[in-house]
Amino acid sequence: MAEVSRIFHSTLIPTFSTLPHLTLNSPRSQFQPRRSTIHCSISTTGDATRIAISWGCDVDSLENAAALQKWLSESGLPPQKMAIERVEVGERGLVALKNIRKGEKLLFVPPSLFITADSEWSCPEAGDVLKQNSVPDWPLLATYLISEASLMKSSRWSNYISALPQQPYSLLYWTRAELDRYLEASQIRERAVERVNNVTGTYNDLRLRIFTKYPDLFPEEVFNMETFKWSFGILFSRLVRLPSMEGRVALVPWADMLNHSCEVETFLDYDKSSQGVVFTTDRPYQPGEQVFISYGKKSNGELLLSYGFVPREGTNPRDSVELLLSVNKSDKCYKEKMEALRKHRLSASQCFPLQITGWPLELMAYAYLAVSPPSMSRQFDEMAAAASSKTTSKKDIKYPEIEEEALQFILDTCESSLLKYTRFLQESGSMDLDMTSPKQLNRKLFLKQLAVDLCTSERRILFRSQYILRRRLRDIRSGELRALRLFGGLKKLFK
Template structure:
């Protein structure tokens, strides 16, 4: 059976965690460097997204190193000499071309080859978050920005068409199709080929994102200890490892390091386009936008081109933000390598598990009634800083009901929960923390 890399919107569905434990892991990930900096290590990185030891390859020339000093990814994060924790793979495993494109090269590619129209935004590479898009003049709330042509998108269909991997490429899952394409392009550039029409974009991508795919196992166990995110992080790494093995079974020329880098990039940058049936795509230029908790500006592809309508007015010189979706800090940390400060993310949540009491006199009958409507005797619900799903109370009211006649239970289950049937029992994923309008709380209204 093929490994599944499930994702909701542009972020993977993961177990929930509290903001404090997520932020603690994020802070520990950044500060544990001081404990390791004095120890010899071949995998030490300068900062999260730019891991690049000085002596990467014997073949690296002084000219190549000088080029890297001007590359976009060298200023993806604040520059200092602080060493970060060890990474899961050495920098040598990432294709050498990645992270070498300069800002000027990338913008020239966007405007000339990709026909990006004149913008009110410019790419700035030394922001606190690293790179981002900043307004060059006043931006009105709701006006259309970006206007990225459809031909710029790297979709599954386009990746298959541009690739030289052959027919077996199309047999992979959509995530694997895109990962194989990125790895193929980067390795081709390293081998001296032109890398195709997206070569400049591939060279402009960051070498590291800080996401969990790059964390050593010891960091996952140590920094996420006691958090539900630890299981999610380990499952993420295992699912990607399985996907890499599946890809290499057909394409052994694609290295593990290149594929792991490609998946890391996908988790941090991939977008689902809502008006194309949720089609997956890498969207150059749009993927330079940073996320801010509480932001309600989303990528929109209604008119064919990819646009952004800001949710507020921006002055010239202010960074323009987009929303990566309603994601708890645990998801942001695992996929993107950052976590907002405690209390700043209204989408922070904790998974609460409810179930039928095995000592309930109607336990078996209640379990059967739930299964009839596609639910389980044990379900998980998200508690958020800004509320909780109505379905939590509906489910709890059914779990606690005590009719004299157990034959009433199927009807009570439908009364409380009909319309909230879950696929695979994942009621929490279906509700997404939102209050429902179907069903009712038995015995009263919350």
């Protein structure tokens, strides 16, 4: 699956916020939109009038999946060795119908069945407006999906859209209060808030610059925050980056029914020889077994952020937890340290990933900088350069004179983070779930369970780091003690 956070951050907001203003005076007269009916039902919940999205289906619906399967085979998908079935991991997934060998190529979805930024719009005028305004791929695809979904049966993608989840498992559907409450201990909370803000900002930009100027093409009943939340949720959890197509992103029906396994190494790509999206199995499968791919080397937090699930504890070798290190404002050299950090595009607080196997050299370099005394000011630049993942400078720097302070600094940060996790996990047992409706109660229980799973896996890595740090500090200190004893013995001898 696509490296969403990278794509999102590098192309979405910056490019879009520099969009030129539309110059057409009378957009309505320019285009005669084909869209006449709006297929969105309006429901009133509480005092706010909201649009209930009637696209897609329940996350585990097999009926719509069967219609999708039939439409795909009629539209050029070759016969498959797998079928969509209800599965234990991921609700619906692709299951082997026959014996599948290790090293076998599967799928062969032709480009005519992909949705990309170049796909034809059922309402071409809407697509033209977005393209004239150089809207980047992600917002363009999000708008495309809504436009096609609202046309229902008149869209060629109607069978595909009907089989998409009506509410993808996405952190975009968590309220701010839920993010604050359930993800309080984890840095993933900040990433989720940032992502929600990016989606909201993107929608507002589109609305301001385009939708309000072409209300016939983009009526608010259809193109609104609710529908954008849905389409971005679909993109985050299903869009694929295809390395062999210069990294283009695409929605690939059928291929996007494959679930992720942390144990699998194989991923989707375009195969030039067969001219379709394929993947090569890295293990054999027997009939009835679920077939998996890898969505990328992602931590549990990143999987929750984009795909809305957390793998079972201890099963993700790529799991990591973000540790936030900060330079103390009362540091005598705060100004000089900040200058060095800024020069290397770092800030006073910086996150570094801890893994069960250790931590990056950049983290140690940052810790050296944070604890170094004024007498080491000439090394600040070298430390900041080594702390930046963007520079190619030497990373493995060592300052034995401040190693103990640097390790103690990381340990203190690790332990204060551990306290937050432990408090959350203790309190989660007695968390107030005073819900009146059973549906709401189920939702809250579900979110809480995801948060508990995430925090348990992140805390496990922090415990391991704490153990390693304590042991290293003990070794340093006992080494120093031995040296002192030796020194004392020598002094006595000379006396």
